[in-house]
Amino acid sequence: MPNIKQPEASHYINGQYVEDNAGTELVTRYPATGEVVASLYAATNSIVDHALTAADAARASWAAMTGSERGRILRKAADIIRERNRELSVLETLDTGKPLQETLVADAASGADCLEYFGAIAAGLTGEHIQLGKDFAYTIREPLGVCVGIGAWNYPIQIACWKAAPALACGNTLVFKPSEMTPLSALKLAEILTEAGLPDGVFNVIQGYGETGGALVDDSRVAKVSLTGSVPTGRKVYAAAAKGMKHVTMELGGKSPLLIFDDASLDDAVSAAINANFYSSGQICSNGTRVFVQKGILPEFLARVKERTQKAIIGDPLDEATNFGPMISQAQFDITLSYIQKGIDEGATLVLGGKAHHKGGLYVEPTIFSDVTDDMSIAREEIFGPVMSFLPFDTEEEALRRANDTEFGLAAGVFTSDLTRAHRVVAAFEAGTCWINTYNLTPIEMPFGGTKASGVGRENAKAAIEHYSELKSVYVGMGPVEAAF
Ligand SMILES: NC(=O)c1ccc[n+]([C@@H]2O[C@H](COP(=O)([O-])OP(=O)(O)OC[C@H]3O[C@@H](n4cnc5c(N)ncnc54)[C@H](O)[C@@H]3O)[C@@H](O)[C@H]2O)c1
Numbered sequence: 001m002p003n004i005k006q007p008e009a010s011h012y013i014n015g016q017y018v019e020d021n022a023g024t025e026l027v028t029r030y031p032a033t034g035e036v037v038a039s040l041y042a043a044t045n046s047i048v049d050h051a052l053t054a055a056d057a058a059r060a061s062w063a064a065m066t067g068s069e070r071g072r073i074l075r076k077a078a079d080i081i082r083e084r085n086r087e088l089s090v091l092e093t094l095d096t097g098k099p100l101q102e103t104l105v106a107d108a109a110s111g112a113d114c115l116e117y118f119g120a121i122a123a124g125l126t127g128e129h130i131q132l133g134k135d136f137a138y139t140i141r142e143p144l145g146v147c148v149g150i151g152a153w154n155y156p157i158q159i160a161c162w163k164a165a166p167a168l169a170c171g172n173t174l175v176f177k178p179s180e181m182t183p184l185s186a187l188k189l190a191e192i193l194t195e196a197g198l199p200d201g202v203f204n205v206i207q208g209y210g211e212t213g214g215a216l217v218d219d220s221r222v223a224k225v226s227l228t229g230s231v232p233t234g235r236k237v238y239a240a241a242a243k244g245m246k247h248v249t250m251e252l253g254g255k256s257p258l259l260i261f262d263d264a265s266l267d268d269a270v271s272a273a274i275n276a277n278f279y280s281s282g283q284i285c286s287n288g289t290r291v292f293v294q295k296g297i298l299p300e301f302l303a304r305v306k307e308r309t310q311k312a313i314i315g316d317p318l319d320e321a322t323n324f325g326p327m328i329s330q331a332q333f334d335i336t337l338s339y340i341q342k343g344i345d346e347g348a349t350l351v352l353g354g355k356a357h358h359k360g361g362l363y364v365e366p367t368i369f370s371d372v373t374d375d376m377s378i379a380r381e382e383i384f385g386p387v388m389s390f391l392p393f394d395t396e397e398e399a400l401r402r403a404n405d406t407e408f409g410l411a412a413g414v415f416t417s418d419l420t421r422a423h424r425v426v427a428a429f430e431a432g433t434c435w436i437n438t439y440n441l442t443p444i445e446m447p448f449g450g451t452k453a454s455g456v457g458r459e460n461a462k463a464a465i466e467h468y469s470e471l472k473s474v475y476v477g478m479g480p481v482e483a484a485f
């Protein structure tokens with residue numbers, strides 16, 4: 001393993017590292033071996049207050065800068081991230097256990113794309129002029145103020161950038177709390193933003209568990225909270241934010257359907273089903289874990305997915321040949337194996353995998369179930385592990401009804417060569433992000449987010465601007481002013 005990446009201190013506030021070792025210890029381990037990568041401390045009340053005070057103090061001068069000036073700094077940070085991509089990718093692999101083959105292209109790189117995108121549009125964030133006869137109105141696009149970002153552990157630097165870039169472009173300041181399991185890359189992002197010229201206090205990182213996230217959400221100085229996490233956490237954070245009438249973005253979990261019709265390009269659909277279930281060892285919110293396959297092609301489709309999944313290279317995530325890594329934590333490993341057991345107990349047919357991998361560590365084999373029915377736990381609940389469920393269907397109407405029969409609404413996909421059907425199906429999907437003849441592509445230019453229990457608001461694209469700014473309306477009377485008496 002390369003050298004251990006112990007940061008200078010646990011938190012980054014006002015442009016510098018800060019420590020308070022009175023906080024609860026927070027240890028991060030390499031999931032492939034259990035080795036300690038870094039040892040940090042959760043924020044104490046004084047660290048939470050310090051970060052919010054810094055963000056509050058930096059607010060006015062950052063908001064007073066022009067969009068061009070703010071954008072230039074974000075774009076410079078994107079360039080630095082790209083230059084340091086390998087180092088950041090290794091760090092992300094050490095923190096998450098995701099294969100370096102993935103982190104080199106999907107994590108810091110996506111963060112750089114996001115900073116570049118919002119850096120580019122920062123100068124064009126304006127209100128509008130509304131002519132009203134001889135009177136007129138105009139709107140002023142204003143930042144919300146101090147924002148709080150709370151991250152999940154599966155895409156740590158991507159999540160930090162997806163929140164920081166639009167927030168900062170709009171003139172807000174941010175306090176970001178990464179997941180307690182992956183504290184490291186957000187600190188690097190903070191260093192990079194400082195190097196790019198970001199004024200002190202505009203972006204701050206503090207570590208901690210749910211309690212720290214809760215303290216941030218409850219603080220009266222905070223105007224907006226953006227959470228990436230599970231639905232149960234989302235319900236708590238949304239409720240707490242509502243008490244202070246705060247803006248929210250909720251990027252939560254899913255149990256997304258992927259519909260494969262019998263006229264689909266089978267090779268493409270097989271690739272998509274594999275990506276939609278086994279990339280990042282299945283630890284992706286938008287994964288298409290309910291694979292509905294039209295009955296006529298099910299045997300061949302299943303055989304092809306099985307054959308290709310057997311070729312997964314399971315190994316040390318730092319080896320660039322590895323394309324399937326361990327679970328992030330003992331808890332996620334245990335949850336995944338317990339769902340596999342439930343699948344077996346509830347009558348699904350285990351086609352492949354189903355066990356901890358013999359190499360040890362926190363590896364769970366890529367697992368495929370067929371004969372899955374809509375009522376089974378593995379078809380209803382988010383597992384967040386490498387477990388693919390096949391569900392046969394006959395008609396489009398039936399597949400859609402079953403696909404939408406879930407509390408979640410994050411994502412959905414369809415494979416068919418009939419484009420009329422493809423558009424009809426996505427129009428009927430109850431999901432915020434849909435794909436036709438591909439899956440899980442999330443470019444920065446496209447809004448991303450969920451409906452139903454999967455979330456509120458959108459990240460990325462111009463849509464995110466609406467969630468990090470608000471409009472002030474100004475009516476201008478050109479006279480005369482009349483009154484009834
Ligand atoms: N929709 C998306 O964009 C997206 C992306 C990635 C992950 N996710 C979801 O995230 C989940 C996996 O991540 P996780 O296990 O880290 O989720 P989690 O809900 O356990 O934790 C998410 C974050 O919330 C914090 N937190 C926990 N309780 C809190 C509270 N009461 N107040 C404030 N903060 C609190 C945690 O410390 C962590 O930083 C999955 O459900 C996955 O689908 C969603």
Ligand SMILES: C[N+](C)(C)CCCC=O
Pocket residue numbers: 106154155283284285286440441442
């Ligand atoms: C870019 N991905 C890989 C689709 C991840 C989106 C965020 C969900 O976990």
